[in-house]
Amino acid sequence: MKLLLFVVALGLCHTLNSPTVSGSVQKGLVRPFILESIEEAKKLVDDAYLHSRKESLARVRRGTFIKPSDTLRLMKQPVRQTRDAVRAADYMEQTLRIISEKTHHIHKRSINATDLITPEELQTISRLTGCAAQVRIPSCRTIPLLNKYRTVDSVCNNRKNPRLGAANTPVARWLPPIYEDGVFQPKGWDPKKLYNGVILPLVRLVSNRIISTGDANITGDGEYTHLLTFFGQWNDHDLTFTPQTASIRSYSNGINCDESCDRTEPCFPIQYPPGDPRLSKPEPLGCLPFFRSAPACGSGNNAYNFGGTPNLREHVNALTAFLDASQVYGSDKSLALELRDLSSDFGLLKVNDRFQDNGREILPFTKMESKMCSTRNKILNTNGLEEIPCFIAGDGRVDENVALTSLHTLFMREHNRLARSLRILNPHWTGETLYQEARKIMGAFHQVIDFRDYLPHIVGPDAMKAALGPYPGYDSNTDPSIANVFATAAFRFAHATIQPIVFRLDENFKDHPQFPSFPLFQTFFTPWRVLFEGGIDPLIRGLITRPAKLNQQNHILVTALRDRLFEFAVNMSMDLASLNMQRSRDHALPGYNSWRRFCNLTTINNQPQLAAVLNNNILAQRLLELYRHPDNIDLWVAGIAEPFVPGGRVGPLFSCLIAHQFQKIRQGDRLWWENPGVFTKRQRASLATVSLARIICDNTGIKKVPADPFLITPTTKFVSCNDIPDMDLTPWIDTCDAQSSSRCDGK
Numbered sequence: 069m070k071l072l073l074f075v076v077a078l079g080l081c082h083t084l085n086s087p088t089v090s091g092s093v094q095k096g097l098v099r100p101f102i103l104e105s106i107e108e109a110k111k112l113v114d115d116a117y118l119h120s121r122k123e124s125l126a127r128v129r130r131g132t133f134i135k136p137s138d139t140l141r142l143m144k145q146p147v148r149q150t151r152d153a154v155r156a157a158d159y160m161e162q163t164l165r166i167i168s169e170k171t172h173h174i175h176k177r178s179i180n181a182t183d184l185i186t187p188e189e190l191q192t193i194s195r196l197t198g199c200a201a202q203v204r205i206p207s208c209r210t211i212p213l214l215n216k217y218r219t220v221d222s223v224c225n226n227r228k229n230p231r232l233g234a235a236n237t238p239v240a241r242w243l244p245p246i247y248e249d250g251v252f253q254p255k256g257w258d259p260k261k262l263y264n265g266v267i268l269p270l271v272r273l274v275s276n277r278i279i280s281t282g283d284a285n286i287t288g289d290g291e292y293t294h295l296l297t298f299f300g301q302w303n304d305h306d307l308t309f310t311p312q313t314a315s316i317r318s319y320s321n322g323i324n325c326d327e328s329c330d331r332t333e334p335c336f337p338i339q340y341p342p343g344d345p346r347l348s349k350p351e352p353l354g355c356l357p358f359f360r361s362a363p364a365c366g367s368g369n370n371a372y373n374f375g376g377t378p379n380l381r382e383h384v385n386a387l388t389a390f391l392d393a394s395q396v397y398g399s400d401k402s403l404a405l406e407l408r409d410l411s412s413d414f415g416l417l418k419v420n421d422r423f424q425d426n427g428r429e430i431l432p433f434t435k436m437e438s439k440m441c442s443t444r445n446k447i448l449n450t451n452g453l454e455e456i457p458c459f460i461a462g463d464g465r466v467d468e469n470v471a472l473t474s475l476h477t478l479f480m481r482e483h484n485r486l487a488r489s490l491r492i493l494n495p496h497w498t499g500e501t502l503y504q505e506a507r508k509i510m511g512a513f514h515q516v517i518d519f520r521d522y523l524p525h526i527v528g529p530d531a532m533k534a535a536l537g538p539y540p541g542y543d544s545n546t547d548p549s550i551a552n553v554f555a556t557a558a559f560r561f562a563h564a565t566i567q568p569i570v571f572r573l574d575e576n577f578k579d580h581p582q583f584p585s586f587p588l589f590q591t592f593f594t595p596w597r598v599l600f601e602g603g604i605d606p607l608i609r610g611l612i613t614r615p616a617k618l619n620q621q622n623h624i625l626v627t628a629l630r631d632r633l634f635e636f637a638v639n640m641s642m643d644l645a646s647l648n649m650q651r652s653r654d655h656a657l658p659g660y661n662s663w664r665r666f667c668n669l670t671t672i673n674n675q676p677q678l679a680a681v682l683n684n685n686i687l688a689q690r691l692l693e694l695y696r697h698p699d700n701i702d703l704w705v706a707g708i709a710e711p712f713v714p715g716g717r718v719g720p721l722f723s724c725l726i727a728h729q730f731q732k733i734r735q736g737d738r739l740w741w742e743n744p745g746v747f748t749k750r751q752r753a754s755l756a757t758v759s760l761a762r763i764i765c766d767n768t769g770i771k772k773v774p775a776d777p778f779l780i781t782p783t784t785k786f787v788s789c790n791d792i793p794d795m796d797l798t799p800w801i802d803t804c805d806a807q808s809s810s811r812c813d814g815k
Contacts, residue, residue, distance in 0.1 A: 099191050101170065102185060113155065113305060116315035123316065146311035147401045147464065148220035149221070150386040151759070154311060154362040155235040156198030157384070161252075161321055161363050163193055192495030201364035206230050208655045217504045218511070220397070220404045222388035225738050226544055233389035233548040233736060235399040236288060236366040238382035239310065242728075243666055245380060245656030254380035255653040257331055264697040271649035271702070272356070273341040274694055275630060278687070278705055280646040283568050285625050288615035292525060292717065294571065295611040296778045299522060300562035305463040305472075306514065308555035309386040309735070310655075312359040329355035336360050336597045336654055338646045339388045362652050368618070383655060383793065385555070387463070389548045390737050391518055391671040392511040395463035396479050407432075407462060408503065413770050415487040415502025417480050425603030426769055431482050431595075434460035441467055441593045458597040469591040471611060472569055472605040480768040482508055486797075494752070505800065512741035512755045513763070515734075517801045521760065523730060525778060526561075527723040528716030535727040539733060539742040548736030551729055553663065557704040558650050558725035561718050564619035564708050568626040575771075577783045580606050586622050588628035589641075605768050612764070612777040619717065621687050621709050649702045660701040660721075667724035672698040683711050750799035758795050765789035 146154040171184055185193075194200040197322045207215060208224035218225065221235040231237050248257050256268050317324045318332040325335035337355040340347055347354065364384040387399045396417075398404040409416040420430040424672075434457055441458040458467045461476045486506040491497065497505075524532050570591050579585060583602040591597075598604060617626065625645055633642040661671045672678045679688035680696060687709060695701045710719020718726065739746050741755055761773045772788050774781035 070316045074796035082670075084171050098189055100279055102167065102189055102193065103196075105166045105170070106159070106163050106193060108166055108279055109159055109197070111318055112162055112166075112293055113158045116317055116319060117155070117803055120314060120316040144310075144312040144359070144361075144466075146384070146386065148402050150236050150311055150384065151314060153196070153202050153384055154313060156202050157363045158313055158315070158319075159197035160194065160199045160365060162196060165320075194365075200237070201645070202365040203231075207517060213504075215745070216389075216507060218390070218392055220401050221399055222390055223391065225390065225548075226736070227542050227738070234389050235386060235394075236384055237549065239308075239385045239555060240547060240551045240554060241277055241380070241382070241450075242551050243658050243662055245552075246658055247381065247656045248529040249520045252363070252657055254336060256650075257336070263700050266286070266561060266696040268653075268700060269694040270339050270341045271646045271653070272338055272344060272643065274649060275345065275643055275645040276341065277690055277694060278709075279624050279630055281623050286568065286623055286626065287618040287620060287718075288567075289618040290567070290615065290776055291333070291780055292616050293612055293774075293780055294471075294567060294614050294616050296522070296525060296717075297562050297567075297616045298475060298611060299567040299778070300526070300559075300565075301472055302395065302475050303391075303514075303518060303522070304559055304562075305387075305465055306391060307387060307389060308391060308550050309384045309463070309465075309560070310361045310555060315360040325359055327353070329353055334360040334362075336650065338643070338650050338808050356646065357649050358647070358654075360618055361651070368554055374588070381656070383552065389550045389733060390511075390739075391515045391733060392506070392594075393462075393479065393514050395453065395476070396483060396510060397459065397464040397468075397507055405460065407460070410499075410525070413499035414491055415497075415499045415504075415506060416484050419480070419484070423599050425477070425508075425598065428603070428767070428769075429484060430478055430599065430603075431461055431466065431480055433457040436460075441595050455600060458593065459595050467593045467595050468721070469570070470590070470594055470597050471591065471607060473595060474607040474611070477598065477604050478608070478763065478767050479510065482763050483507065485766055486510065489797055490800060493797060493800060497802065509755070509800075511739075512747065512759050515741050516755055516758050517760055518730070519734070521778060523727075524715070526717050527727045528713040530713065531716070531723045531727040534736075535731045539740070541742060542738050542743045543735045544738070545589050546736035548733050551705070551725075552655050553657055553725055554729040556652050556657060557648070557707060558718075558722045560704060560723050561619075561708055563629060563644055563648070565616045566626060566718065567614070567617045567627060568628050570607070571614040572606035573613060574606065577609055577613050585610065587763045588626065589632035592633075593600065608764060608768055608770060612774055613783065615780055619708065621682070621684055621714075645705070646812075647663055648704045652704055657703055659699050660703050660706040661699045663703055663707070663725065667721055668736065669720055669726075674698070682706075682709055684709075748799060757793070759788065759792065760790075762794065763790050765792055766794075 069750055145151075164165065167184065170501075208227055208230050211224055213223055223234045224230045225234070226232040239442065245254055247253055248261055255263070256271075261269065279571060296415075313334045315334060316326060318330075323330055323332055323333055323335060325337070328335065329337045331337065336352075336358050338358050339355045361383045364382045388394050398407055407417055409418045418432045420432050422433075422444055423430045436458075442457060446663060459473065459476070460466065461480065463476075466473055466476045483506050486509055487502045489504055490502050495500075522549060523536060527536070566588065568588050569585050570588055571585045572583050574580045580602065583606055598607075615648055617623075627642040631641060633644050635672040661755070664671050670677070670681070673682060675685075675688050675692050678692065691701055691706065692698070707719060707721045710721055712718065713720055713723045717721055727807075734740055741747060742752065747755065759775075760777050761775055763771055764777065765772050770789070772783075772786040772787075773792075775787050775792075
């Protein structure tokens with residue numbers, strides 16, 4: 069029977085245009101080998117997912133979550149609706165791979181699956197794998213209060229194209245990708261592949277030569293606090309999350325990505341170069357395990373779903389593309405519901421029912437079975453305290469480090485403070501209205517703070533004036549989707565501003581005598597530090613008082629990020645610089661020169677020109693010794709090394725890319741806070757007065773703060789919280805009478 073199926077496939081190229089074949093397909097008859105390939109792909113993917121889940125559960129029960137690759141994989145796992153989207157894309161991609169391999173076996177040459185099957189059959193594959201459901205355009209007519217509140221996943225923000233900016237849609241491309249096979253294989257997949265006549269250097273070699281500088285003589289930023297650094301991470305987790313596939317083993321040969329240095333989908337390991345210091349240590353592999361980002365339905369060979377070309381693999385953004393505080397509320401309906409306190413009708417977010425922070429609320433614990441946080445507890449905590457689960461919040465990376473955890477806690481409290489205040493003003497409001505109004509205000513807070521207080525410090529006044537000046541109004545033709553280059557390279561600039569120490573200070577802003585500052589590598593997945601080591605106040609004091617690390621060309625990343633990232637045991641850790649560059653290659657980003665052309669900057673043709681751009685001849689020489697051609701240079705490593713634009717903390721290229729992205733986010737958001745009709749005129753005037761300083765005062769025990777917590781300020785010039793005005797909430801008073809009106813919705 070199989071031989072007969074292959075014979076049918078043999079003649080396929082000659083019969084694609086046959087009226088008989090076309091008519092059969094239109095009548096619903098799909099050739100058996102296609103249906104067989106779909107079932108084979110589904111079983112393959114399901115078995116791989118099941119194997120991965122069983123392996124994870126086994127490690128959970130043993131309490132052995134100590135491998136850094138486990139940590140990275142768990143952080144990047146697709147969950148809930150994103151998992152369904154990723155599984156459908158995996159079904160589709162593996163179906164097409166199997167069809168290609170079967171036809172290759174017969175024809176003895178490589179043939180694209182999409183060249184061998186009709187559009188009608190592609191649609192059948194898309195439907196049976198679930199991809200069609202993932203790209204189907206939803207109806208916006210059935211969504212209540214669509215003009216008033218955002219949907220959780222931002223579907224129907226754009227009424228003309230309801231999926232623009234929504235969760236679980238592909239990231240955007242501003243330049244065509246560079247895949248080695250023109251479809252999905254990343255740059256560097258074939259170690260012998262030549263780029264501009266030379267082989268690309270291993271990313272770990274680039275990290276060793278360019279990034280490895282140690283922590284001696286690190287310079288603190290003379291203008292900006294450590295809060296600016298972690299607020300950047302906070303913003304990133306509002307906008308971007310590209311998950312990995314849920315499988316830890318190869319689809320084609322069953323190799324476990326954690327146990328092999330072979331390149332086989334989805335394994336794309338980071339190879340150690342000869343002489344790498346880690347090779348002399350007792351590590352299990354000669355590489356760092358690395359899992360490729362999951363494909364998106366509507367991309368790659370099935371791009372026809374979005375009207376695209378069939379040679380472009382894209383990746384899922386699991387989050388909404390808008391500044392909507394989704395890291396507080398979630399971008400998934402089931403998660404958003406899980407985070408709400410439905411025990412009362414007060415519109416509150418759920419809080420921890422076991423612990424408090426000096427009488428203040430703490431994030432709730434996750435129900436997911438995992439010992440990732442408690443394993444870290446066992447390794448670092450010597451006080452014999454109980455094992456602590458991870459926290460849960462709107463973004464799954466809440467526990468990545470305790471500075472980030474403190475911001476999650478701060479804004480969860482701010483939502484509840486707003487909901488309680490609104491209830492006093494409007495006692496007739498339902499819990500749903502209280503929740504939605506507080507969520508809407510929180511989203512506006514982030515939009516105001518980002519554009520007024522955060523972005524000018526990053527991109528500089530010139531980019532602010534050119535791209536991010538006065539609000540131009542909503543444009544339904546603007547695509548707000550997060551660009552691949554933004555998520556994968558440009559907005560990773562803040563990695564170079566992280567100090568090797570997380571500071572904790574007492575009430576007098578001195579080193580805390582009971583809970584001292586501690587190394588950055590001891591902050592990863594340690595929620596117990598918040599519970600048992602003084603809460604978030606010492607951490608917030610450290611963030612608003614101590615400087616960010618100054619990004620310098622001879623001190624780009626601290627050791628905790630390059631050599632001790634997610635270190636749970638000796639000699640087992642990741643390298644953030646290598647991860648950034650490998651992810652850029654995984655996502656097929658064009659090189660440094662291509663992006664300089666995109667931003668109308670000068671391109672580099674030789675070492676003197678690169679030296680002039682970087683203002684550093686030695687660094688230019690090292691880069692060209694590694695890459696041997698300017699067009700080959702990975703975007704992140706050169707972009708992060710550019711001297712700052714005036715008044716900013718990134719170079720001209722990253723300033724351009726970041727400003728371009730936020731311009732699209734604002735202009736493509738129908739529910740942007742300044743768009744007429746979203747808030748009343750009085751409400752907008754009130755929102756414009758929000759300050760991060762006031763939010764800190766309202767939700768911690770801190771009594772005095774800098775007027776601008778992003779700016780280094782002597783403690784003698786801190787402002788008393790009593791002197792910082794509250795934001796006026798009276799414009800939200802709803803005067804409708806609940807007894808006589810059926811529509812008291814806080815309009």
